[in-house]
Amino acid sequence: SQQGEEDPQALSIQEGENATMNCSYKTSINNLQWYRQNSGRGLVHLILIRSNEREKHSGRLRVTLDTSKKSSSLLITASRAADTASYFCATGSGNTPLVFGKGTRLSVIA
Amino acid sequence: SQTIHQWPATLVQPVGSPLSLECTVEGTSNPNLYWYRQAAGRGLQLLFYSVGIGQISSEVPQNLSASRPQDRQFILSSKKLLLSDSGFYLCAWSIRLAGDNEQFFGPGTRLTVL
Numbered sequence: 001s002q003q004g005e006e007d008p009q010a011l012s013i014q015e016g017e018n019a020t021m022n023c024s025y026k027t028s029i030n031n032l033q034w035y036r037q038n039s040g041r042g043l044v045h046l047i048l049i050r051s052n053e054r055e056k057h058s059g060r061l062r063v064t065l066d067t068s069k070k071s072s073s074l075l076i077t078a079s080r081a082a083d084t085a086s087y088f089c090a091t092g093s094g095n096t097p098l099v100f101g102k103g104t105r106l107s108v109i110a
Numbered sequence: 111s112q113t114i115h116q117w118p119a120t121l122v123q124p125v126g127s128p129l130s131l132e133c134t135v136e137g138t139s140n141p142n143l144y145w146y147r148q149a150a151g152r153g154l155q156l157l158f159y160s161v162g163i164g165q166i167s168s169e170v171p172q173n174l175s176a177s178r179p180q181d182r183q184f185i186l187s188s189k190k191l192l193l194s195d196s197g198f199y200l201c202a203w204s205i206r207l208a209g210d211n212e213q214f215f216g217p218g219t220r221l222t223v224l
Contacts, residue, residue: 102153
């Protein structure tokens with residue numbers, strides 16, 4: 001079953017703009033992860049945030065987690081055409097596999 | 111360093127034919143292994159996962175089966191393919207199921223059933 005739900009389903013922005021994607025989930029979690037998938041390729045891990053963390057940065061990525069609202073956001077600053085991809089959130093809880101959302105398709109127009 | 115291999119990269123099979131997709135991991139021992147299916151433009155559906163040799167957990171009832179004959183080998187099979195089996199199949203591994211660890215994905219296999 002899918003727990004994470006990304007919003008929006010698709011996002012189109014101009015190069016240089018910031019892109020924000022949101023993820024909501026339903027049950028308690030140990031961690032939340034964001035992955036990127038280029039068209040026709042496997043997923044690549046971007047960042048992991050634990051349930052006791054509120055914000056995390058990695059390069060141009062900023063992730064926030066609000067466990068009271070059961071939501072997370074991924075911000076990509078100063079986007080580039082190469083950021084065009086699908087982005088998935090995945091939640092980890094207990095000794096069970098990660099549960100992935102349906103993803104946000106990001107298009108960055110040069 | 112760890113690497114994960116999947117083959118073939120693409121496959122076109124007629125309805126009713128058998129299927130065997132293979133995934134191997136190098137550079138790590140006793141990984142947790144996963145098979146996912148992704149329909150066009152959709153999210154990932156977990157099909158099977160394995161925490162050890164011969165240990166397979168199935169997430170959804172379906173026409174497919176999985177086996178783990180060796181520590182770092184995971185095979186996805188079907189005796190008779192259906193049209194609905196078409197999709198992008200991804201293999202992945204992790205150190206633990208859902209601890210503070212990421213999953214590493216293979217390049218995927220694009221399966222088209224005609």
